[in-house]
Amino acid sequence: MSRSLRIAAAGIVAFGTLYALILAVLNAPQMQVNLPQQVALNLEQSGIDHPITAVLLNFRSYDTLLEVAVLLVAVVTGLALRERDALTAHTEQARDPMLHALTRRLLPLLLITSVYILWSGSYAPGGAFQAGALVAAAGVIARLAGYDIASRADVLLRLGLALGFILFLTVAVSAMFGGRPFLNYPEGWAGSLIFLIEAVLTFSIGLTLISLFVHAPGDSSPRGGDDDD
Amino acid sequence: MIVFDILLGIGLILAASGVFLSAQLFRSVVLFVVFGLLLAITWTRLQAPDLALAEAAIGAGLTGVLFLDTLGTLRKAKHKRHRKKETHS
Amino acid sequence: MTPILLIIPLAFAILTLLLPRNWARATIIPGLVLQVGAAVLLCIQIYHDGPQDYALGDWQAPLGISLIADGFSVTLLALTSLVAALCAVYAQYFLTRYPREQRYFWPLFWFLLAALNGIWLAGDLFNLYVGLELLGLSAVGMVALTAEKTTLKAALDYLYAALFGSLAYLAGVALLYGAYGTLSIVQLSEMAAANPTTQVALGLMTVGLLLKTAIFPLHYWLPPAHGGALAPVSALLSALVVKASFYILALLWLDVGALAVTVNAAQAMGFLGAGAIFWGSWQAFQTRQIKMLVAYSTVAQLGYLMLLFPLAIGVSEAAAHLAWQGTVLHLLAHAFAKAAMFLAVGTLVLALGHGRINDFGGVSQRNPVALFAFGLSAVSLMGLPPSGGFNAKWLLLQSAIASGQWHWFVVMVIGGLLTAAYVFRVFRVSFVQTAKHDIQETHPALQFSALALALMAIGLGFASEIPMSFMNLTDFTPSPGGSP
Amino acid sequence: MTIDLWYAIVGSIIVALSVFAFLTSRHLMKKLLAFNIMGSGVFLIMVGLPQHQHGVDPVPQALVLTGIVVAVSATALALVILRRYVRAGGNPAP
């Protein structure tokens, strides 16, 4: 297809999308279900004060479980596509002494912030994903500064990646042994269990994002660990 | 504050267009990060601080870094290909 | 009972990820047995007690997420576990030549299974989105495993199509939530009315899902991905993964949005299907590589699924019922037959060391079982009796007659002949006696797992009663007609 | 018009723009950027449209949070494959 034809076709599609979306947005009928109200009514029972965390880790925790699985799938594929013989260009300790020095001060700060965000998630904005992202940011900066983490000890790495998911799944399944439905939390334990899950998830998510960054193929990637255990 | 919202919305649209229209990938990525930051502000306007936090950390921050890092790899690969071509010719 | 089918694959995904290689291998068979057993138990339970609603975490539907196990979904669950089990047996022997890929194949395999089971059971539109993403990413991961240049490109194209498709789907979900305030499928199917928002939402979701199902003309990504992946991966993708997005599509058109879809739109879907049948068959007829032939065959066969919409929307209840039954049978028969075909072809390619159809001479002496499996699955694909494919085609033809839609009748009859045209290319060459190359022996398990799947496709011709009796337990009966 | 509806419309425009960009750009990275921005547009609609009707709604916000994480996983995966593809000699802008 010639380029101008392609642009014309894309333009038509885009205008169609725009028209349809605007039409749909402006003509949305009056909602018949008021979900936020139901969230508010059940908030107390969920064991979490912050409604979004309650939705994420209690009301719709199944979504979150699968979402963590999505992260795991991404990182498993990332690990599978590591290059094992590409010797790293990363031989020098830290290319930039400035960065190195900065990192030493920034890292603890980032980690502390992430812990705070994680903890605040139970009553205010924040939670595992944001905290995990901060952990990842810390990891990425450390990596750029030349600290080599998450590239050795493959078993441990994989365990770390999966730890959050394992804990989540275990808690979810253990409910069934007590005769309660999958993904239910025991009475009165919801808050603390959710916090525990979030804490471990933060670690795993952070590690996942770091691994995806560190093990990405390319010149800057370190030597991959062995696939063999 | 309605003016601010209109400006913010237009800013979002402009940033997005910038990402697409820019000829250089590097500039696209930078504009993408800018777009993410604007979006983070938008989320606070929509009373979604969680999303603002997540967008800033993940959407703009982490994704941006991933893109930048990849850009570096692509450049190196390109150089290498060019060099190969030169030695061959 | 219901969530067991999610827990098993998720747990085994973790096990195979963490355990040392030999241990991980040892867990496969027990996992498959558990999985098939659980699926069968659930089938029996549904058969006795009727459709079930499972509120996850004890939160009822609009607030929480519920799993819905009805006749259709348990049929698909059983199909998934059967096909996956045989593909896994095959993969165990096939992957001995790919030690590196094997390490990561198994976790991805189990995640893929979890995603499929999750989609069949989902009772929530957003949950379907997450399921689709899990499915798409694990499928892409499996395609990319061999890390060759061509497969990586195929994986990228596949990934982009999958991502774009699920975003379009998500946009539809956003609109539907904005219009009705709920994500529960049960609630939405009661509320959704024919208004612009619903129709735009359905349109967006349909485009996204058509892209993910690789319906002509959005099929461009499928042949390289399915044709380039490892044989067991191709089998899983063609047999099961594309069906997931079709399942959601059927759910949207015939259940959630039944009141908002129009007969014209349904006819348009049928034309896409007809295009898929003709174009896919033509490409399969042209290609030189056997795996590409099978992949294009998938493109063509998916077209038949699209005929559900014109045959079931805006027609009499009897005709719609026939169309439904025919489509479900076709889905099942195609899943068995196509998995068998990819596995058989994988074995042949392994034995010959190449996939050029014209150099297939002599293969019938050294790999008769694999060739026979290919033949049996081809019988079902062509819609020749006795096979599941024939029964499906028969029901669809009867539905077309009952609603007087002769154009679809013609399309189906011609489609069968086109299938024969490309399938017999392979047979033709396989009767040539002289082999141009060395032909290696292959492990019997490779040949026989393909044969088992092919026999299932044939056997479905005699056991169509079983899926049909389950279909009668499905919650959503076809609506007698959309708005004009 | 509430600001929620305004942002939903902005989201629609952004989605349309990204569709255009996704279809026209040849570079695989640019397509990926378009995917991310399109996601953001969808998220804006997802939060804006219901909040326009009944005020702050934690459910779509939670959904969007999930969506953001899924998007970043997908992006990371795409970049990994892309980088490996380029390393194998592939052209990122076919």
Next chain:
Amino acid sequence: MTTLLPVFVLATSLITAVLIFVLPERHIRLRIGLNLTAALLKIVLVAVMVAGIANQVDYEFRYELLPGIDLILRADALSMLFAGLSSVLWLFTTVYAIGYLEGAPNRSRFFGFFSLCVASTMGIALAGNLFTFLIFFELLTLSTYPLVVHRGTEESLKAGRTYLQYTLGGGAVLLVGVALMYGLVDQTGSMTEFAETGTLAAIPSEQHFTLAVIFFVLIAGLGVKAALVPLHGWLPIAMVAPAPVSALLHAVAVVKAGAFGIVRVIYNIYGVEFAWQLGVLLPLAILASITIIWGSLRALQQVEVKKRLAYSTVSQVSYIALGACLFGPVGTIGGIVHLLHQGIMKVTLFFCAGNYAETLGIHKIKDLDGAGARMPLTSIAFTLGAFGMIGVPPLAGFISKWYLGIGALDAGMSWVIGVLILSSMLNAGYFLPIVYRLWFKSRREPWPDEHIPRGRFETHGLLLWPTVATAVFSLAAGLFAAHAWSPLSWSSLIAFREYLP
């Protein structure tokens, strides 16, 4: 027992097929034993059922395949005629094939598909409704393709492609016809069962046009296999197959399946009386007559033995269709009995052609000079078959033609007599020169390619005895036509039951 007997008949060859596929190539004796045991067992089972049918026992097996649509295997008088023919000829052809393929590669595959082919033929014979018939009809296509391309040469692959184009196309047309029948006429599935007098007469007259259209769609589908002109193109080309395949394909399985289907549709679906009223029989009779003449004319032009026989088949099979179109019991008897007579005679002729080719390397008619002296038994068999085809009394072919002629007069279609006479003259025109060459010309140059030297017999015993046996059968069918168990008596029984109100 009465329900399962039809299944057993089918299973004897189906299970044999599976076992042969599983059996490794090198177990030759075991395979031969298996083949012969199964063939004999099948004859015994069929004989039991024939006796039962004569005593009005019902053999029926039903299995619901789809809601409202059953797989029915049922034995009635007509099906036993076809089943009896197939099972007897299977035995002879198997023996012949064992001799013919001695030492050839891929025998396991050959005999596997051979058995499958017979199983499909049995299924066609025993099919109790149109749907079941369709299933086995398609199965027959699939199981014969590997036999046609068995040799794997470029020529046979090409022939296989042509064969498929015709038969799969025909199958698709038949599918359309059957689907229309079920969808438009018969939603309950009871009218498409093969009832003894047909059940469609009860359909209101506004649907009669539809019925006529469906009739011709069905005939078009069946006509490909029955080699009705202009759908006969595959048959001469398929001659590249090994001789036993040609014998079985042409004498029994494929063409007869088509002819048998036409008989079924006319007698057991529409009912001959109703079909006559619809006015669909006359066009079919004309088409059959054209085929008879055209096939004979083309046979005259052929120089290869097998090709000439193939066109002869095109011509002869249409006698069956012609007989089915003649309204009246005598014509029916003529058509039905020819189903059997032509089968025995044509299989004899093909065996002979195979013997000449295998023993002396003769493919062309001109090389047959003096073969009668070298291979007397084969040549006698050939002569008997040829005279039978021409219709020389008291051979089997004469009986068929006699009844067809009387039937034509009964039905008031006296022009058919002219067709019969013309065709007989043409038959004589292409068979007599061969007979003349065999016996009255002497040989000067050596045989083209003598594989099997003269030993105790003129050729390999496994090739000779089946030939002699079928020749004796075709003689006996004519000589003892009045006997209670002769094909003629059996056909009279069928016709009697058909015309009984």
